[in-house]
Amino acid sequence: MTTTLTRTDALADLETEVGVLIRRVRRVIGERARAVHPELMPSSYLMLGYVRDHGPLRASAMCAVFEIDKAAISRQVQHLIDLGLVDRSPDPEDGRATLLSVSADGAVRLDAVAAQRRQLLAEQLGDWAAEELGEFAASLRRYNDALGIPADR
Numbered sequence: 001m002t003t004t005l006t007r008t009d010a011l012a013d014l015e016t017e018v019g020v021l022i023r024r025v026r027r028v029i030g031e032r033a034r035a036v037h038p039e040l041m042p043s044s045y046l047m048l049g050y051v052r053d054h055g056p057l058r059a060s061a062m063c064a065v066f067e068i069d070k071a072a073i074s075r076q077v078q079h080l081i082d083l084g085l086v087d088r089s090p091d092p093e094d095g096r097a098t099l100l101s102v103s104a105d106g107a108v109r110l111d112a113v114a115a116q117r118r119q120l121l122a123e124q125l126g127d128w129a130a131e132e133l134g135e136f137a138a139s140l141r142r143y144n145d146a147l148g149i150p151a152d153r
Helices: 007-036 042-054 059-066 070-082 104-124 130-146
Strands: 086-091 094-102
Touching (some): 042 059, 042 070, 042 104, 070 086
16 A cells, blocks of 8 residues: 655655754764864854855854844854954954954864865765765755755855
8 A cells, every 4th residue: 555645744754854954963063163173162163164154254244144143243253263263353444343264273173174074974975876965955955945044054
């Protein structure tokens, strides 16, 4: 007997799998943060990656991206500066403001963690064809777009 998957059942399955993914991502972010620096907080790890990808930038530019207030951003940024992972420099367009960029040490550490991550994914997904990986990435992109996740991710 063949059962037909209803849209409701498919959405429930999706919700379950996304929940599993979120739990794993939280764990992995913590592991990556500690790999970058033993004292790096997981939330700061995400900001460090954002600064690397979008910097130099003002700390205030991250408020909307991370949906937290300026005081919380300021604490996270100070944590990154204290660990030597982010540098602060004057904004040439506004002497009162500062710009954040990833320090040379921060970039080296992030690159090392990224290389380890890609190697692990290559091993874990070794039996996936390139087309399957591309289709999966495209499906995730479509899912994120449908939920309104900003394109700058």
